[in-house]
Amino acid sequence: MAAQPAPTPGAARAPVVSVRGLRRDYPMGDEIVRALRGVSFDIGAGEHVAIVGPSGCGKSTLLNLLGVIDRPTAGEVRIQGRDVGGLPDREATAFRLRHIGFVFQRFYLMPMLSARENVELPMAEAGVPAAARAARARELLAYVGLADRERHRPAQLSGGEQQRVAIARALANRPTLLLADEPTGELDAATGGEVIALFQRLREDGTTLVVVTHDDALARAAGRVIQMRDGGIVGR
Amino acid sequence: MIGLLAAAALRRHPARTVLAVLGVAVAAALLLDMVMLATGMRESFRRFLLVQGFDLRIAPKGTLPMDTEATIGDADGLLRTLRANPDIAVATPVLGAQLHVIERGRTVTSFAVGIDPATQADYVLEAGVSPGHADWMVANAAFLAATHARLGDTLDVAAGFDPQLRVYTGRRRLVLGGRARFLYTAADEPVAALPIATLQAMGGPERADRVSLVLARVREGADADRVAAWVDRHVPRVSTLSTNVALRQVDERMGYFRQLGLILGAVSLAVGFLLVATLVTVSVNERVGEIAVMRAIGVRRRRIVQQIVLEGLWLTLVGAILGLALGLVTARQLNAILSDFPGLPSTFHFFLFQPVAAWRSLGLLVACGALAGAYPAWRAAILPIAGTLRREAIA
Ligand SMILES: Nc1ncnc2c1ncn2[C@@H]1O[C@H](COP(=O)(O)OP(=O)(O)OP(=O)(O)O)[C@@H](O)[C@H]1O
Numbered sequence: 089m090a091a092q093p094a095p096t097p098g099a100a101r102a103p104v105v106s107v108r109g110l111r112r113d114y115p116m117g118d119e120i121v122r123a124l125r126g127v128s129f130d131i132g133a134g135e136h137v138a139i140v141g142p143s144g145c146g147k148s149t150l151l152n153l154l155g156v157i158d159r160p161t162a163g164e165v166r167i168q169g170r171d172v173g174g175l176p177d178r179e180a181t182a183f184r185l186r187h188i189g190f191v192f193q194r195f196y197l198m199p200m201l202s203a204r205e206n207v208e209l210p211m212a213e214a215g216v217p218a219a220a221r222a223a224r225a226r227e228l229l230a231y232v233g234l235a236d237r238e239r240h241r242p243a244q245l246s247g248g249e250q251q252r253v254a255i256a257r258a259l260a261n262r263p264t265l266l267l268a269d270e271p272t273g274e275l276d277a278a279t280g281g282e283v284i285a286l287f288q289r290l291r292e293d294g295t296t297l298v299v300v301t302h303d304d305a306l307a308r309a310a311g312r313v314i315q316m317r318d319g320g321i322v323g324r
Numbered sequence: 325m326i327g328l329l330a331a332a333a334l335r336r337h338p339a340r341t342v343l344a345v346l347g348v349a350v351a352a353a354l355l356l357d358m359v360m361l362a363t364g365m366r367e368s369f370r371r372f373l374l375v376q377g378f379d380l381r382i383a384p385k386g387t388l389p390m391d392t393e394a395t396i397g398d399a400d401g402l403l404r405t406l407r408a409n410p411d412i413a414v415a416t417p418v419l420g421a422q423l424h425v426i427e428r429g430r431t432v433t434s435f436a437v438g439i440d441p442a443t444q445a446d447y448v449l450e451a452g453v454s455p456g457h458a459d460w461m462v463a464n465a466a467f468l469a470a471t472h473a474r475l476g477d478t479l480d481v482a483a484g485f486d487p488q489l490r491v492y493t494g495r496r497r498l499v500l501g502g503r504a505r506f507l508y509t510a511a512d513e514p515v516a517a518l519p520i521a522t523l524q525a526m527g528g529p530e531r532a533d534r535v536s537l538v539l540a541r542v543r544e545g546a547d548a549d550r551v552a553a554w555v556d557r558h559v560p561r562v563s564t565l566s567t568n569v570a571l572r573q574v575d576e577r578m579g580y581f582r583q584l585g586l587i588l589g590a591v592s593l594a595v596g597f598l599l600v601a602t603l604v605t606v607s608v609n610e611r612v613g614e615i616a617v618m619r620a621i622g623v624r625r626r627r628i629v630q631q632i633v634l635e636g637l638w639l640t641l642v643g644a645i646l647g648l649a650l651g652l653v654t655a656r657q658l659n660a661i662l663s664d665f666p667g668l669p670s671t672f673h674f675f676l677f678q679p680v681a682a683w684r685s686l687g688l689l690v691a692c693g694a695l696a697g698a699y700p701a702w703r704a705a706i707l708p709i710a711g712t713l714r715r716e717a718i719a
């Protein structure tokens with residue numbers, strides 16, 4: 089490790105994320121799709137990074153590896169110094185619960201649970217007592233501007249509101265790293281703007297944030313942009 | 325939270341859940357009925373044989389009790405032999421015969437049992453008194469209805485009818501002293517009981533000192549099978565059937581019913597299993613995206629499995645409870661239909677609710693329900709997270 093040059097200027101101190109020679113191949117019948125062809129970078133604590141690039145260039149593949157929901161074909165992903173690329177399922181799951189917050193393009197809230205119950209879900213899994221998680225869920229819903237909607241089901245919320253609930257859920261266990269894949273992809277400009285504003289606040293509050301996006305406004309809000317093409321990084 | 329999510333999954337499609345629960349309820353009802361049928365007939369026979377506490381049934385050699393018209397001769401000698409054995413506490417004779425009640429030119433033919441009023445085990449008195457003297461009789465409600473007789477009436481009865489001479493034989497006038505419920509005959513069949521000596525005397529010389537059957541109770545602590553063997557050794561003209569052996573024979577004869585019941589019960593279990601497995605699989609398939617998200621945010625595999633198994637468990641549990649009620653209602657209906665079968669004793673039941681058997685079978689069904697959820701649960705738990713999210717995003 090020490091022999092390698094520090095590839096990223098933004099990560100002078102111990103980085104939260106450290107990626108080295110990361111590859112991900114998808115076998116497709118006889119052929120192999122090389123979605124990531126050896127990617128290396130660091131992300132420092134409190135950084136707000138946008139990953140951009142044309143469709144199919146490997147952005148989601150990279151994000152999934154950072155989020156420990158997929159395994160690399162080769163290379164290394166370290167989060168807070170821990171090599172998470174080869175963790176067995178049980179440990180990977182526990183790691184995600186404590187350290188990763190996920191926001192998806194399609195909100196993916198549990199449709200039969202209220203906004204507050206959705207935010208409580210990761211805390212319940214982490215064993216937080218009911219009273220404490222209810223209090224934190226309310227606090228988080230207030231943070232994303234939905235204090236008065238805690239009893240509402242996802243179907244009773246607008247797209248932007250649903251995405252803000254999803255962000256509150258991602259923050260529930262105070263993750264080390266917040267990952268978002270096209271979080272404004274299904275929102276119009278106005279509601280997308282609410283989400284962008286929220287991310288800006290998160291950044292000010294010191295959350296380390298990696299956002300995959302096609303949305304220029306969202307990318308501009310980031311402190312740093314990683315440009316990808318054909319499974320590799322072409323610019324930072 | 326797991327319970328909340330399982331309940332939420334079921335509430336999402338209320339109509340579908342209700343239909344599945346009803347399906348499980350029907351399967352559970354069928355299962356319960358089959359178990360009640362398989363175990364009920366045996367238990368019914370057992371109670372039937374044990375109702376008055378007699379352990380031995382002594383019948384003419386080579387016959388089953390009251391199975392043929394054969395009788396045992398030298399009944400007094402037989403009873404003396406039996407009563408001389410200290411292991412036999414009580415021995416009571418029974419003679420079965422026809423009884424014609426002649427009533428203003430109209431004749432009603434009934435079945436009659438000659439008994440020893442002091443030790444008899446054929447009926448339970450409901451009104452009046454048991455035969456206190458030789459010309460006294462008791463009869464069941466069907467007899468009273470058929471003959472229009474009332475308690476206290478004196479009836480003109482005959483043991484037989486000679487078709488050549490067109491005369492009744494063995495005529496006698498008996499006082500109808502009591503109304504009784506007979507244990508071994510059908511409720512709608514007219515039956516009377518009178519002192520065995522009277523019935524023997526009415527039958528003339530060919531019936532003198534003859535009995536159809538002797539019932540015996542062994543002394544407490546004595547081995548009924550050993551006593552039965554002793555009787556057969558000492559009285560070669562009889563066959564003695566102990567209650568144990570009779571039950572074994574019943575078991576053999578009922579084997580078909582039991583097998584039928586068990587096979588149909590197994591089929592209903594399988595139907596319940598497939599129903600729950602189908603529903604849970606469909607329910608899991610339509611929310612693989614949600615499951616993948618739950619896994620992505622750190623929900624353990626075990627929790628996913630628990631939640632889905634719980635879903636199947638609730639379906640079967642509610643279905644089983646409904647099925648219990650449905651099964652009891654249908655069993656009662658079926659029992660009523662089958663009990664109308666002519667010639668069956670009124671105490672006989674085809675479907676008998678036995679709590680242990682019922683709980684065990686419903687427990688089995690609920691276990692099947694949990695198992696039915698296990699496969700879709702396992703499949704959900706091992707879903708590739710990234711791949712599933714990607715497929716769902718494209719869909
Ligand atoms: N599970 C998979 N099986 C096969 N090929 C895959 C799989 N996942 C991704 N790929 C391929 O890998 C490449 C990168 O996909 P990825 O989803 O990472 O792109 P992306 O940059 O997120 O694109 P978009 O902007 O459209 O979301 C694509 O060519 C894609 O077809």
Ligand SMILES: [Mg+2]
Binds near residue numbers: 147148149269
């Ligand atoms: Mg993508």
